[in-house]
Amino acid sequence: MAATTSTTxxxxxxxxxxxxxxxxxxxxxxxxxxxxLVIALQMLLTLLGVGIGLxxxxxATGEAPDAAIISLGGGLWWVVTNWIxxxxxxxxxxxxxxxxxxxxxxxxxxxxxxxxLVLGGLILAGAVSQAVNTMxxxxxxxxxxxxxxxxxxxxxxxxxxxxxxGPTAEARRIMDQARGLLRPQDPARLGDEAAVAEVAAGLxxxxxxxxxxxxxxLAAVIAAKAxxxxxxxxxxxxxxxxxxxxxxxxVRMAADQAVIAGRHxxxxxxxxxxxxxxxACVGGCIGTRxxxxxxxxxxxxxxxxxxxxxxRV
Numbered sequence: 001m002a003a004t005t006s007t008t009x010x011x012x013x014x015x016x017x018x019x020x021x022x023x024x025x026x027x028x029x030x031x032x033x034x035x036x037l038v039i040a041l042q043m044l045l046t047l048l049g050v051g052i053g054l055x056x057x058x059x060a061t062g063e064a065p066d067a068a069i070i071s072l073g074g075g076l077w078w079v080v081t082n083w084i085x086x087x088x089x090x091x092x093x094x095x096x097x098x099x100x101x102x103x104x105x106x107x108x109x110x111x112x113x114x115x116x117l118v119l120g121g122l123i124l125a126g127a128v129s130q131a132v133n134t135m136x137x138x139x140x141x142x143x144x145x146x147x148x149x150x151x152x153x154x155x156x157x158x159x160x161x162x163x164x165x166g167p168t169a170e171a172r173r174i175m176d177q178a179r180g181l182l183r184p185q186d187p188a189r190l191g192d193e194a195a196v197a198e199v200a201a202g203l204x205x206x207x208x209x210x211x212x213x214x215x216x217x218l219a220a221v222i223a224a225k226a227x228x229x230x231x232x233x234x235x236x237x238x239x240x241x242x243x244x245x246x247x248x249x250x251v252r253m254a255a256d257q258a259v260i261a262g263r264h265x266x267x268x269x270x271x272x273x274x275x276x277x278x279x280a281c282v283g284g285c286i287g288t289r290x291x292x293x294x295x296x297x298x299x300x301x302x303x304x305x306x307x308x309x310x311x312r313v
Contacts, residue, residue, distance in 0.1 A: 025104055026111075027097035034093030034112040035119070038085045045081035049074065079272050083279040086113055090283025100289045109284020113277045187217070187224040195225045207244050 053074060057064045065073075090109025097108050190198065202218045215237060223233035 025097075025099060025101075027093070027099075027108065030093040030096035030098075030108060031112050031115060033096055034089035034091075034108070035115045037092050038089035038112065038116045039119075041085040041088055042082060045085065046078065049077040049081065052077075082272070083276055086116065086276050086280040087283035087286075089113075089116065090280035091287035092283075094284040094287030095289070098289060102285055102288050105284040105286075105288030106281045107284070109280040109282070109287070110277060112284070113280035116280075117273065117276075187221040190221060190224070192225065195221050203240065203244075206241060207248075 053070060086109075089112045090105075093108040093112040094105030097104060099105060099108075187195070199218055199221055202213050202215075205213050206215075215234075219230055219233040219237050222228070222236060223230045226233065226236075228236075
């Protein structure tokens with residue numbers, strides 16, 4: 001009888017199977033860590049960019065790059081550093097998640113990008129809202145002051161607007177009608193304050209495109225108070241109208257340019273954000289743990305060789 005022993009070696013992975021619930025594979029700790037790294041790295045690289053930009057300015061000699069070049073360079077620097085920060089954040093999120101599945105690392109990088117985008121959007125929305133509110137209050141104050149100067153002193157017992165404490169629109173209309181009834185026919189008999197109020201109201205209506213303004217009356221008031229001839233007063237008024245038209249054209253051109261710039265910013269902003277998502281996904285794929293631990297399983301088998309039954313005596 002002869003016996004032989006064979007040894008079989010197998011390599012078995014220790015990696016657990018993917019659980020049925022996909023949400024159980026999300027590592028929020030890794031995502032938060034990746035988000036923190038994105039913010040910190042972006043701030044650090046932004047400070048570096050500011051330092052590089054300021055190093056090109058020489059106040060003593062008056063040397064400085066063109067404003068357009070500085071703006072373009074600063075924008076490109078922010079975009080590239082944002083992509084770098086997202087790659088690093090996606091890598092950290094996927095690495096700390098500890099999964100060996102590439103799709104898990106990709107999704108951790110994508111969620112890190114989404115969290116950074118939402119946080120940045122909230123910060124930007126707050127800043128824009130604050131700026132708009134401040135500008136609105138400033139414009140409202142200027143408009144209110146201009147209206148009071150143009151309208152003159154109103155009666156102290158006139159109805160007040162609860163929003164800004166000023167007179168209501170109906171009260172202003174009535175006071176304007178009262179001034180019209182009490183206005184002297186001879187412009188020379190107008191007081192200085194009344195003349196300024198009448199001319200300012202007329203110019204405001206002309207600037208708004210109102211064609212019903214009595215320009216002969218305005219010219220007569222200007223001639224009486226400036227002590228010039230009616231022809232010269234009309235010339236001054238026409239010159240002001242030309243300047244007002246040029247100012248309106250500049251405002252229109254600025255508005256057109258703002259619309260075009262806004263369209264470009266929206267388009268390229270979309271491209272930058274999408275590329276940022278790709279960068280975060282790439283970082284997540286790189287951070288996936290691809291080295292899987294294995295254990296060796298050795299099996300020993302013993303075979304016994306006995307003679308056939310026909311050979312037995």
